[in-house]
Amino acid sequence: MIVTFTLNGESANARVEKPLSLLDLLHDELGLPGSKAACEQGECGSCSVILDGQLVCSCLVLAADVEGSEVTTVEGVAGDDVLNGVQQAMHEAGAVQCGFCTPGIVVAATDLFARNPRPDLSEIKEALAGNICRCTGYGAIIRALEGLAGRP
């Protein structure tokens, strides 16, 4: 079947002939490698995307079920060749170690700041509870986001 949806603001089509996830569709068919495949069971958050306004794990979305939906991936959180506030803050704070979890954290944090521009520490931690950094680089990530929120 052909699935038609809005991907990072533009219309996208894909032929889906088997029960694969949105994550696999993005990676293998649509040339968007930013969302990372790690646990593939919703535990690590590396594949986080925004689906119809909700932060979700794209590994837990059936590709054929995005018909008519709006999907934003890490490739779509900012304009071409510019960084959004979250990306800029993480860049400046050096909040990246191996980088594998970074796209998921950027998407989750972008979703947080869109809903709440001045989150406090507990709100930041809660919003990132579904994103695992195997390098355990949480300190720099949280400091970056606290800075963006205008908190010391």
Next chain:
Amino acid sequence: MEVYHPTTLGEALDAVDEGAMPLAGGTDLMVETNSGHIRPEHVVGLRRVAELQAWEGNRIGSGVTWRRIEHEGPRALAQAARTVGSPQIRNAGTLGGNLGTASPAGDGHPFLVAVDAEIELVSKRGTRRLGWRDFFTGVKETARDEDELITAVRLPDDLPERQEFAKIGVRNAMVIATVCVVVTRRPDGATTVGLGSVAPTPIRAARSEEMISAIARPSQTDLDEFQRLVGAEVSPITDHRSTEAYRRHAAGVLARRLLERCLR
């Protein structure tokens, strides 16, 4: 591969009647799919069906997400919702999906059994309402027929004012319950205890309820006995998540702790 995207309940029922597998938030079905345990070729996605997301009084639509329950649910169900997975999982996962999967560890189940909720099932043949005892039939097994959809949960009109949920797991976020418990208590002493992860289905601790409901102001000795009875009454197993002995112990400790909160 055929996936339906109905926007009305009628269309969704047509699809399940033709054998399509219901897909709610995907947080269970897609894990099974990604790991290769199942290969769903004929699916009906339910997230566009507005009727399933309706929440009126004590009738909660099956498509209501944990995110919404976390903010709008009755106290102990909201407490349970807050422990479901992560923000990503709570945005996708639904009350109805939790029931459809019917995991012994389902976080919503202890509340539903503690307040004697009913589950509403609809097919093209008609509507039926099952008490939770008839709905849960085994580990990940329910009384839902293949042509039926879980459309709503009906809570009683007079929910107990004192109600508390707690869950034990290996960490705070993203954890499947080792044991989860809800205790409710009314001013006349009537107490209910709903438990998950301690039997093939969610259960009530009937003997413990009977013992403590008869005591208006439980003493420390009464609470000790209540804790012992709950631990004796459950029938957990040892698996990769915990042991039988630990689950018995934790069930008793949690039930007592929650009862103490209800009594404050």
